[in-house]
Amino acid sequence: MTDLRWMTASEIGAAYAARKLSPVELVTALIRAIEDGNPVCGAFIRIDAEGALAAARHAEADIMAGRSLGPLHGIPVGVKDNVDIAGQPTTCHSKILLDNIATEDAASIANLRAAGAIMLGKQALHEFAFGGPSKELPFPFARHPWNPDYHPGGSSSGSGVALAAGFVPLSVGTDAGGSIRNPAGNCGVVGLKPTYDLVSRHGVFPVAFTLDHVGPMARSVADVAIMLDGMVAPGKERSFGTHLQRGVRGLRIGFVRQWHETDMVADPEVAAALDEVERVLRQEGADVRAIPLPKVQELAAVQRIVLLAETWAVHAKWLRERPEDYSLPCRRKVMPGAFLSAGDYVNAQQARRWMIDAVDDALGEVDVLLTASGMDPPFRIDDGAGLAKTYPRQGRSPFNLTGHPAIAMMSGLSKRTGLPLSLQFVGRAHDEVTLLRVAAAYERATQWSRHRPANAGTPDVRPVAAATA
Amino acid sequence: MSQHPKLDPTVLAKARAAGLDTAIAKFPDCVADAARAAAADLADMPANTGTDEPWPGMRVRSGR
Numbered sequence: 001m002t003d004l005r006w007m008t009a010s011e012i013g014a015a016y017a018a019r020k021l022s023p024v025e026l027v028t029a030l031i032r033a034i035e036d037g038n039p040v041c042g043a044f045i046r047i048d049a050e051g052a053l054a055a056a057r058h059a060e061a062d063i064m065a066g067r068s069l070g071p072l073h074g075i076p077v078g079v080k081d082n083v084d085i086a087g088q089p090t091t092c093h094s095k096i097l098l099d100n101i102a103t104e105d106a107a108s109i110a111n112l113r114a115a116g117a118i119m120l121g122k123q124a125l126h127e128f129a130f131g132g133p134s135k136e137l138p139f140p141f142a143r144h145p146w147n148p149d150y151h152p153g154g155s156s157s158g159s160g161v162a163l164a165a166g167f168v169p170l171s172v173g174t175d176a177g178g179s180i181r182n183p184a185g186n187c188g189v190v191g192l193k194p195t196y197d198l199v200s201r202h203g204v205f206p207v208a209f210t211l212d213h214v215g216p217m218a219r220s221v222a223d224v225a226i227m228l229d230g231m232v233a234p235g236k237e238r239s240f241g242t243h244l245q246r247g248v249r250g251l252r253i254g255f256v257r258q259w260h261e262t263d264m265v266a267d268p269e270v271a272a273a274l275d276e277v278e279r280v281l282r283q284e285g286a287d288v289r290a291i292p293l294p295k296v297q298e299l300a301a302v303q304r305i306v307l308l309a310e311t312w313a314v315h316a317k318w319l320r321e322r323p324e325d326y327s328l329p330c331r332r333k334v335m336p337g338a339f340l341s342a343g344d345y346v347n348a349q350q351a352r353r354w355m356i357d358a359v360d361d362a363l364g365e366v367d368v369l370l371t372a373s374g375m376d377p378p379f380r381i382d383d384g385a386g387l388a389k390t391y392p393r394q395g396r397s398p399f400n401l402t403g404h405p406a407i408a409m410m411s412g413l414s415k416r417t418g419l420p421l422s423l424q425f426v427g428r429a430h431d432e433v434t435l436l437r438v439a440a441a442y443e444r445a446t447q448w449s450r451h452r453p454a455n456a457g458t459p460d461v462r463p464v465a466a467a468t469a
Numbered sequence: 470m471s472q473h474p475k476l477d478p479t480v481l482a483k484a485r486a487a488g489l490d491t492a493i494a495k496f497p498d499c500v501a502d503a504a505r506a507a508a509a510d511l512a513d514m515p516a517n518t519g520t521d522e523p524w525p526g527m528r529v530r531s532g533r
Contacts, residue, residue, distance in 0.1 A: 320492075
């Protein structure tokens with residue numbers, strides 16, 4: 001059998017059904033892998049071994065008795081530590097919330113549990129999903145699993161790292177300005193920011209109310225679709241992977257070249273990888289055409305004003321009373337909202353309306369958009385100037401502003417660093433099915449998702465015994 | 470208005486109005502950076518007449 005660390009949720013489900021693997025075996029092996037590898041990359045800040053093993057035993061009994069809850073039954077999930085799990089701390093990776101124990105599961109977690117998923121532990125993030133790597137934080141910050149000297153992206157940094165390190169097949173992330181898609185792209189995995197409000201934000205500590213999204217991260221597009229099915233509330237659409245095998249023949253894909261060619265000039269490796277994405281999609285039968293959008297800087301500026309104003313509303317009390325309890329990167333990033341006026345916020349919301357219309361108009365002409373995700377390959381984690389470019393030089397935050405679903409995935413490898421490069425596909429509101437269809441076709445054609453960190457061979461976590469019926 | 474060695478009077482006034490006295494005393498560089506960041510983002514905002522209906526529109530419902 002494949003090394004358990006690299007099995008997808010789909011493969012795990014098939015192995016359970018065939019009695020070749022049990023949830024207890026898998027959870028035990030992943031806990032061992034985390035204990036061995038986490039000190040290097042800091043993906044998890046807390047493992048709930050006892051709770052996860054209890055849930056695994058429960059799932060094992062049900063599955064062996066033929067009572068399957070579906071494709072997420074017995075699948076381990078890592079959770080960003082700004083999402084509530086009942087009885088556990090939700091710290092947001094901050095000193096300020098070290099004693100904040102959740103009294104109930106976030107809605108998305110409750111939905112995943114109802115589908116049989118197992119919560120393995122809480123994952124590192126940028127402080128309050130906003131700060132950045134800092135030694136002032138109460139837990140180690142996450143490092144790139146392919147090379148710990150590099151930044152894994154954020155703010156769902158631990159969630160992306162855990163997938164790429166083979167610690168867990170699925171992660172829950174959150175995204176107010178690209179925080180699912182940045183680490184997904186940097187770490188060579190797949191991250192989806194769904195349509196605004198598709199997945200409940202209840203039980204998630206807010207960054208910015210009208211920009212916050214909760215979404216799935218995984219090592220394959222199919223797993224992202226399975227996880228999204230489990231995250232949405234009962235009664236909503238639950239078959240997001242319906243068209244994963246249909247390919248892109250006949251679909252129209254709008255390539256937003258202007259963003260990385262003239263609005264901002266992307267790193268040549270990023271631009272070349274995007275040209276190659278275009279070639280692959282054409283080869284697969286898509287009609288790829290250039291399409292204009294408003295300037296990326298204008299979209300990003302409007303998003304920033306909304307973000308900063310709403311974040312200030314969340315943090316004003318603590319910034320006034322205990323600013324020393326924030327790490328420097330977080331304090332510096334949350335404070336600008338103090339210098340905005342009510343009129344600035346309303347003006348941004350006015351601009352937001354026509355920006356949503358502009359993206360909707362573009363998606364009236366094409367089925368899916370292709371854009372740059374980050375304009376640069378991952379930076380070294382000690383490169384302050386590089387890290388400062390990560391958030392201004394990107395094409396992700398515009399879709400937090402407009403609410404359209406957006407997915408980031410690997411588009412190639414940087415020759416300079418050997419680390420993943422990434423792309424972004426964007427779909428019509430509530431059309432995750434077509435968005436995932438395009439992403440799956442690209443994934444099949446390129447096989448980038450099969451790349452692993454160079455140290456992926458250790459530790460050995462192959463199953464030690466077959467499951468018993 | 471009192472002076473501050475690291476903050477210009479306008480920034481100082483806005484920071485005080487926002488209740489950031491502790492931060493002004495302990496982290497004046499952060500306060501100055503924050504003011505610059507806000508100004509930079511406002512400068513990149515597209516022109517706006519101020520009369521358009523903002524997003525999202527008002528919806529009549531209970532609010533629960």
